[in-house]
Amino acid sequence: MRECKIVSRKFELENSHTLEVAKANDGYRTLAKMAEYSPLEMIEIIQESNLRGKGGGGAPAGDKWALMPQNSDKPSFLAVNCDESEPGTFKDRKIISKDPHLLIEGILLTCYAIRAKHAYIYIRGEYKQYQGILQSAIDEAYEAGILDACDITVHRGAGAYICGEKSALLESMEGKRGHPRLKPKQKEPEWFFDNPTLVNNVETIASVPFIIENGANAYKSYGTEKSSGTLLFAMSGHVARPGVYESEFGISMMEYINHFGGGIKNGKRLKAVIPGGASTGVITAKEAETVTLDYESLLSIGSALGTGGMIIMDEDTCMVSALKNLLEFYHEESCGQCTPCREGTGWVDKLVAKILNKRGTKEDIDKLLEIADTMNGKTICVFAPSVSTVIVSFIKRFRDEFEEAL
């Protein structure tokens, strides 16, 4: 397996979060490229590199950058999405705690490309300790004069999962309730206080310096044709060595789990994997044998790569309780704006609790699927469709366990 450390290069170094270590290891070197490329050229490089958003959606980042106006009389903003709340996902905190200067470097390059003078990092409320590391790195950068032309403000969220959705994130940053906005009918930037704004995930921004330094082709040399580059894949659950390990796209899932994770914990057999954060459909061990870690492969078996944060479940896992665990989370975290999600998440949680308590009926299982259908594609954001996917994937792949539990 080829070693590829694009974002995680400095993670293992001692005091890697300090400016001193960053600078000693080529940090901020790419800032000189700003003199070489115009903002538009930089956007073209990102488009050319096929960098895809690493927050879960996997949309082409460069195309999103290109939507930002190059000559607007309104100020442009960059909002870096560090509201990492997806269960099973913990890669962004690795970046902000182990190499915050890489993120700052990426922010400076991105702001240059989209002509923004101010970037916000929206950080998850629970990441208080990492916020301290990030903030001291920003303070160091200010002192060193690195942030003379561009400001960075860290904005701490209040702990709502939905604020990771980009429009809810901006609503929250504007001081309102974190409710996703109605989607625009045409392609356009996001809007922060009515100003054009780019929202990107931490890891996406942290990948930018490598691409600008080494060129689009160097980045594309990793991964598959459609899923270019690398991702900070992560493992949690019943795996020997859980953690975050960077790898290129396209390697086999089992190979990744065995190579980096040391296989299933205590030598047990694998039962199921949730491939990319809780909101992607669960897959069976058999499917895990066949898939590769890229957007297309997982999509083809009816799941998604998401954030690449794999939740590994061994043979002893009760799938009904696993689903109950997830649904409790969604029940708690639905923002409550759209009816299907607000009422649906509570209802499915109660129904699975009923099944778990041996009071369920066969109709309850069908009712779960029916509610999942109502929740799919009928709301403002993708929260409810995700819950729907989770329910359907669990019942479709492990229906016998649900029926046994009745």
Add this chain to the structure above:
Amino acid sequence: MSEIVEVIVDKRSYNAEKGSLLIDLLIKEKIKVPYFCYHEALGADGNCRMCMVEIEGQKRPQIACDTFVKEGMEVHSTGENIEKVRTNILELELINHPVDCPTCDQAGECSLQDFYMDYGLHDSKIAIPEKVKGLKKVDLGSNVMLDQERCVLCARCTRFTDKITHTHELGIIGRGDHARVSTMPGRKLDNPYAMNVVDLCPVGALTSKDFRFAQRVWFLQTVDSICHGCAKGCNIYIDHNKIKYQDDVIYRFRPRRNDDVNGFFICDEGRLSYKNLQENRQETTLLNGNEISEDEAIQEAMNFMQKYENNITIVIDANLFTEEIDAILEFAKNINAKVCSPLAVYIDENFKDDMLKSSNRAANSKTVERLNINTNEPNLSGMIINFNHPQTFKSEEQIHFLTHARNEQGLIFPIAAFTENAGTLTNEDSITQKCEKAVDKNSPAPTILAYLQKVQV
């Protein structure tokens, strides 16, 4: 003018402005579409997800309140698919609803009830102990009571305080199925238009303290009228009912939509002005405080008019209907009396705001001005005949025609209030509007016109 395009809804063709909201077209053309959160005054919020329609070329059903009209758009608002979607979403809306319609004031004018009759008609599939509980009576302030369990979280009320009054008292707190409407910490709902949230609320979550438990709405009769609180001329509905063996009573005023005048709303003071109309009424005919019969009083009035011939001043209330003012002017000509209608007394700068309230608190002063009636104070020598003008004048002799009892000397006749009579008014923007007769009292006071026919000289 924007471009008008053709849209096909359920195989029929309609014209609509390009880029306008599809739901506006459906509402205008009376095509049945269920919705809670959309309101023409508040715009789209897209949270209730009830107004789903199918649009040709779109994979999934779309909400009509977030769909913009395009040339040749083909919409299906009926059919098995769309009705199933609406039924399923309505079912979710209802799982935590307390279904306490028998004690709910909204019953009979509740969107949830209406849509249940259209799309639901199923039994609740969630056991009652599992329903999310909330507070049943929260006094939000300004006569508005909140029942959190009945709320469908459409956010109309919060959007009203955000977008219309800009007072921001209301918000939604909590997430998921525990989200609920509340006032901001340490605040009360407190603005002069607050009670409009009761009308905006599509269900029984927000009810008026003033109207709660007073009447079942299906017993009420509704009449179109105009508020007499100021010169704005806000359009209202008068809801009244005559219970057997009792008198005809007004239970509430509600705003009636008129985009040229008041839009969708009225102020709370105007809304509650129905109470004064029914209290402390002048009910008997009096001569210097002693009750006399109407016939005697009319005879007395004629004697007075003869005695003070050519020395009579008529004072007109600028709230009277135009028809009444016309008749009074005719009468004045016949008896050779001077006429005036002092308007200064109606001016109240403290009442004025930049929404609907006008500092001119006379509903028909525009007509007084149009007819060139003298607006100065009357001459106090001789006799004054006062047609309900609010000022007291110390003249030698006085005849009063009053809706409400007050301390006056001379001859006093009771007259009908505007709710007991029909007529027209012209508001401060020169818009002439009609009030219909609402109340039919058991012993009605005569109208001014009826008196003037009797008192012919």
